[in-house]
Amino acid sequence: MVAGARPAKARQARGAAARKLGRRAEVVAALWLMAKGYRILGFRLATPLGEIDLLAQRGKVLAVVEVKQRTTIEDALDAVTPTQRDRLRRAAAHLSAHRLALRDLSVRLDLIALAPGRAPRHLANAWPDGFGAGA
Template identity: 75%
Template sequence: MTTPEPSTRTAARQVRGALARRSGRRAEAWAALWLMAKGYRILGFRLRTRLGEIDLLAQKGRVLAVVEVKSRATLEAALAAVTPEQRDRLRRAGQAAAGARPRLKDLAVRLDLIALAPGRLPRHRPDAWNGA
């Protein structure tokens, strides 16, 4: 058995990466629509901060939701896909985003999860990690 040429491996990796990015953007769009149907106002998509990237930033009342979007087979798998380090980074990024916008600075920052699975409705888990 021979190994593929390096350029073939690189091309295959680029294709997989492009498909994953497209799938991620589609999942984020579905998640945003789901949140809007629940009364949230979407403030941003794929926000880059110096502390990390936020999939969705949404507001409902006095809550600023930093929303992580995961497409997995189950809610449990989606919850497990976000490590404690990622949660810390998301929380810091959300606080930085809130601090950078005067009208958001007094809102409570919360980490939410939207889990998507093929053929199923999105599942929104507010305060997904119970403040952890």
């Protein structure tokens, strides 16, 4: 065996497991939003300025949703860094400017925090500076 091969495989396995958990969390978040009357417009939307976990609409509000799953809801709520918030703002602005169907909607940045054994927590307009909308 090549030196370092086992740690690389272990890293790959952990990365694959984390991606799988992330996808599950996004599905749970989407179901939660749908139960609240949102229409899901997309999952993992790639823009030149960053990825958007979920894009949802309710009425005239376009919710750009970051999904975080951690061991506690509190950890999930604290998991979004200022850099990530800036990336979300830029990606949201790009998306709403380049998709005609979205231009007339108010853009809002939301967070859905998940933790095992707890109901999801949806923070609508989690970071109001830069965008703001009702609903």
